[in-house]
Amino acid sequence: MPQGDHVKQNPRAPLKRITIPQLDTIRVLAMLAIFLHHLWKTVILTPQDTLQRILDPVFSTASDGVVLFNIISGFLLALPHLGPEHHPFPGYRFFIQKRFLRIIPPYYLALLLFTLANIVHFDYPLRPAFEMLLEQMLFINSLDYSNMYSNFAHFWYLGQLAQFYLLFPVILSLFIRIGPTRAALAIVALCWGGWLLYAWTFPAPPNAPPDFAENLMHFNLPGRLPEFAIGMWLASLPNPDANSAPPSIFKTPFALFASVMVLYLVVGAPFVSDMNLPFLHIFHVALSLALFLFLLSWTPAAKMGESAMVKHFGQHSYTLYIVHYPLFSYLGVMPSKVTHTPANFAILAVLLLPLCYLAATVVDLVSSVIVKRLKIF
Numbered sequence: 001m002p003q004g005d006h007v008k009q010n011p012r013a014p015l016k017r018i019t020i021p022q023l024d025t026i027r028v029l030a031m032l033a034i035f036l037h038h039l040w041k042t043v044i045l046t047p048q049d050t051l052q053r054i055l056d057p058v059f060s061t062a063s064d065g066v067v068l069f070n071i072i073s074g075f076l077l078a079l080p081h082l083g084p085e086h087h088p089f090p091g092y093r094f095f096i097q098k099r100f101l102r103i104i105p106p107y108y109l110a111l112l113l114f115t116l117a118n119i120v121h122f123d124y125p126l127r128p129a130f131e132m133l134l135e136q137m138l139f140i141n142s143l144d145y146s147n148m149y150s151n152f153a154h155f156w157y158l159g160q161l162a163q164f165y166l167l168f169p170v171i172l173s174l175f176i177r178i179g180p181t182r183a184a185l186a187i188v189a190l191c192w193g194g195w196l197l198y199a200w201t202f203p204a205p206p207n208a209p210p211d212f213a214e215n216l217m218h219f220n221l222p223g224r225l226p227e228f229a230i231g232m233w234l235a236s237l238p239n240p241d242a243n244s245a246p247p248s249i250f251k252t253p254f255a256l257f258a259s260v261m262v263l264y265l266v267v268g269a270p271f272v273s274d275m276n277l278p279f280l281h282i283f284h285v286a287l288s289l290a291l292f293l294f295l296l297s298w299t300p301a302a303k304m305g306e307s308a309m310v311k312h313f314g315q316h317s318y319t320l321y322i323v324h325y326p327l328f329s330y331l332g333v334m335p336s337k338v339t340h341t342p343a344n345f346a347i348l349a350v351l352l353l354p355l356c357y358l359a360a361t362v363v364d365l366v367s368s369v370i371v372k373r374l375k376i377f
Contacts, residue, residue: 021305030065067288074231082236103368106225180236
């Protein structure tokens with residue numbers, strides 16, 4: 001593109017979206033994994049027999065769907081600016097308004113409904129309910145580990161996502177200024193290196209809940225930023241579309257980084273049960289990255305992503321994430337009320353997934369009507 005044409009682009013004009021159907025497939029698989037992870041951990045408190053011990057690592061690892069979401073978020077946000085089109089950044093205020101107005105309506109609607117349900121259904125005291133609601137609405141809930149003991153535990157992801165949105169313009173500027181490879185590696189080294197240094201300096205007792213700094217690392221950007229940065233780095237590679245993405249990935253310095261991560265995955269696999277943070281978290285990022293790259297280069301994943309069912313499910317995956325865990329608690333799927341068997345888990349999965357999906361579509365519909373009535377956009 002001639003330099004003059006690049007300068008004349010309107011940064012706030014609608015951006016042409018590069019279609020990568022594999023991403024819809026990855027998004028759906030990530031959401032299904034998180035759903036099954038939360039359901040398994042609710043139904044199976046402690047593995048009791050051989051089958052449960054075999055399945056437990058599988059469904060525990062399914063929590064890596066969040067890592068996949070983070071890689072996708074970094075990729076999609078950076079692609080218009082670091083990809084082949086190189087669109088100019090629209091400005092901090094415009095970007096923040098657009099991103100938050102996209103995630104807030106269904107989130108706030110669900111928050112209000114679930115807070116009321118907690119008060120009515122669980123006799124939750126008004127003051128703690130209001131305080132928790134305020135934390136969630138201000139996106140500072142991920143800083144308070146006590147939220148992990150509530151049916152709002154999974155909302156830590158929204159707090160972390162808000163942090164990334166606030167910092168994305170700064171991070172994007174760094175990627176443009178010093179180059180994607182240097183920027184991504186610098187973020188990985190700084191964040192994970194800092195986490196390793198803290199863990200070495202202040203070792204945590206076994207099975208102890210995280211202190212503030214440890215919680216800050218594990219559920220917030222200091223520890224999670226590399227996942228977004230890896231997605232942004234991936235978006236900067238040449239021609240990231242459905243046909244050329246796989247070969248372009250493996251012809252860049254990214255290949256060396258991916259190879260190191262896969263090597264760590266292979267070497268660390270026999271010792272994963274004895275790993276502590278942050279080594280365990282880095283292991284799961286390596287596993288997620290390997291899966292992401294495999295699905296991105298796998299032709300059937302592209303075909304699945306083009307199906308209407310996957311597209312519809314993907315459209316509601318964000319709200320499905322929001323509603324599924326509280327609905328488990330309201331429907332009585334609680335550790336003290338469910339027989340801890342894989343059969344019950346399978347039955348509940350079949351029954352609850354369509355129900356949660358229906359709830360997500362209703363929340364999305366209602367929130368979109370509210371947004372249109374209020375003329376927010």
